[in-house]
Amino acid sequence: xxxxxxxxxxxxxxxxxxxxxxxxxxxxxxxxxxxxxxxxxxxxxxxxxxxxxxxxxxxxxxxxxxxxxxxxxxxxxxxxxxxxxxxxxxxxxxxxxxxxxxxxxxxxxxxxxxxxxxxxxxxxxxxxxxxxxxxxxxxxxxxxxxxxxxxxxxxxxxxxxxxxxxxxxxxxxxxxxxxxxxxxxxxxxxxxxxxxxxxxxxxxxxxxxxxxxxxxxxxxxxxxxxxxxxxxxxxxxxxxxxxxxxxxxxxxxxxxxxxxxxxxxxxxxxxxxxxxxxxxxxxxxxxxxxxxxxxxxxxxxxxxxxxxxxxxxxxxxxxxxxxxxxxxxxxxxxxxxxxxxxxxxxxxxxxxxxxxxxxxxxxxxxxxxxxxxxxxxxxxxxxxxxxxxxxxxxxxxxxxxxxxxxxxxxxxxxxxxxxxxxxxxxxx
Numbered sequence: 001x002x003x004x005x006x007x008x009x010x011x012x013x014x015x016x017x018x019x020x021x022x023x024x025x026x027x028x029x030x031x032x033x034x035x036x037x038x039x040x041x042x043x044x045x046x047x048x049x050x051x052x053x054x055x056x057x058x059x060x061x062x063x064x065x066x067x068x069x070x071x072x073x074x075x076x077x078x079x080x081x082x083x084x085x086x087x088x089x090x091x092x093x094x095x096x097x098x099x100x101x102x103x104x105x106x107x108x109x110x111x112x113x114x115x116x117x118x119x120x121x122x123x124x125x126x127x128x129x130x131x132x133x134x135x136x137x138x139x140x141x142x143x144x145x146x147x148x149x150x151x152x153x154x155x156x157x158x159x160x161x162x163x164x165x166x167x168x169x170x171x172x173x174x175x176x177x178x179x180x181x182x183x184x185x186x187x188x189x190x191x192x193x194x195x196x197x198x199x200x201x202x203x204x205x206x207x208x209x210x211x212x213x214x215x216x217x218x219x220x221x222x223x224x225x226x227x228x229x230x231x232x233x234x235x236x237x238x239x240x241x242x243x244x245x246x247x248x249x250x251x252x253x254x255x256x257x258x259x260x261x262x263x264x265x266x267x268x269x270x271x272x273x274x275x276x277x278x279x280x281x282x283x284x285x286x287x288x289x290x291x292x293x294x295x296x297x298x299x300x301x302x303x304x305x306x307x308x309x310x311x312x313x314x315x316x317x318x319x320x321x322x323x324x325x326x327x328x329x330x331x332x333x334x335x336x337x338x339x340x341x342x343x344x345x346x347x348x349x350x351x352x353x354x355x356x357x358x359x360x361x362x363x364x365x366x367x368x369x370x371x372x373x374x375x376x377x378x379x380x381x382x383x384x385x386x387x388x389x390x391x392x393x394x395x396x397x398x399x400x401x402x403x404x405x406x407x408x409x410x411x412x413x414x415x416x417x418x419x420x421x422x423x424x425x426x427x428x
Contacts, residue, residue, distance in 0.1 A: 039086055046088035054096040057082060061099070072104050073117060100124035107136035115145040122149050129154035129191060136161050155194035157224075160203060189216040196224035196252075204231045207262060211243055214263075220245060224252040225259055232258075242289060253278070254300070260286040268292035275299045275327075280308035287315040295320045302327040303359075305334035313338070313345050321351040329391065332356040333364040336372035340379045349380070353388040366391045370408060370424070377415050386421040 040046045045053050060078045073080060079100065082093035093099055103121050107114060122130070122145075130152045136159075195217065199205065207230045214220065223245070232240065240262065248265040252272040260282040271294060273283070287294075294316045302324055313319075324335065332354050339346070356369065364372075373389055408424040409416065416422055 036087060040088050043086065043088060045092070046086075050092065050095060053092050054098070057093060057096060057099060072106060073121065094124060097124060097126040097128045101128040102131040102133075104133040105135070107134060107139075107142060114139075115141045118142065118145045122152075125152075127152065131155040131194075133157045133159075135159045151188040151191060153189060153192045155196075156192060157194075157196040157198070159198040160200050189213075190218060192217045193219050194222040194224075195220060196222075197226070197228055198224075199227045199229070201227050201229060204229050206230070207232060207240075207258070211262070214243055214245065219247055221247050222250040223248060226252070226254040228259065230258045230262070258282075264290045265292055266290050268294055270294075270296040270298075272298040273300065275302035280306065280312070284308060284312055284315065287312060292316070293318045296323070297321070298323045298325060299327070300325045302331045304328075305331050305338060310338055310342065310345075313342070317346065318348055319346050320348050321353075322346070322349060323351075323353040323355075325355050327354065327356050328359045329356050329363045329366070329369050330359075332369050332389070332391075333372045336369070336376045340372070340375045343379050347383070349383060350385045352376070352384060352386070355388075355390045356392070358391065358393045370411065373424075374411060377412060377420070381415065381418070381420075384420060388423045390423075390425055392426060 045056065048056070057078065062077050075081065075084065079093050082089045082099075100121055103118070105114065105118065130149055131154055132146065134146070134157065197205075205228055210230065242262055242264045244264045244266065246267065248268055250270045250272075251265060251268055253259060254272070254274040260278065264286070268290060269292070271292075295318060297316065297319055299322075324331065327335075335354070339349075339352075358366075369389070369391065373387070377384065377387065409422060412420075412422050412424075
């Protein structure tokens, strides 16, 4: 056979091979489509109505330190995980904007692709109200991407990096000022209801930019400030006038300074305070200025019940629930004595919770605290509905070490018989 003939046969064989490959590709495509159809028929999720499958996906969002759904974007976690299961699951996930309405993102100073990731996430959320948790300092591009969605903000939490993670404190101050103070005055924050800022004691925040931010949040109902130190950055008396937050219902203020001097909350219902970190004068001035219908007060780390606290109690007659977390036993006893000797104050108090700690050897003993509590129950028997007292000794374990009787409730059996809820022990 001539070389021309052999070459012609090779050409024919090559064409047949390519044709067979094309047939194989079509068969593999048909098989894939059939497999998808079979998977869809076998997949119980795919057979459910979209409303039900979407709710199932919502319940699969992982738990975290933040509210459900505020997860760091990782391919092995929902909702990104749903995109790697099947086409049906991908379609369900992308059809449910609520899956993408919350995000917790950790931002080091240089994070490649953060802006693009956020933009993709926000597109999938469509017009849903957004719940955003930012940990770290935003670079300008990331900040711009976030702020473009400001009309959709419903909840915003910003946490500064720790001092160990921060390269330059002055940079932190500049970037915070840029993030808040550089906001376009026309930017809309009319949907923002929850704002939480977690700072550091070594980083100061200028009050005026933050005040301007609050002025753009007419629907704000919850404000949380932790480790936030404000400094006066204006001589304008109008700028230092207390800012009225007309819809604020919940205020948490830990380890900071001056904010209570510069705000007023006439509709406040719940107040959480780190007792030893606030000025009692500022606290009482805030209560007089706001006259809030306060229903719930949390006092953390209280050591001494001084006379100014008594004055504070006189300013909140609407209070129904008082919780003292980690006070000294001295504070607990002084508080109980105050409630006994001032029965006209806190006339609406129904729930009293005190989780105390024996901090020093010379503090009142647990039996002294129990005796003081017994006098409270006697004086306010017709008012109190629920009482909880726990006493912790950080150096010992068990009720016997703390000094509680074996059956502390035996002292209060008559109140239990009247229907009052009482817990006394060492467990929180």
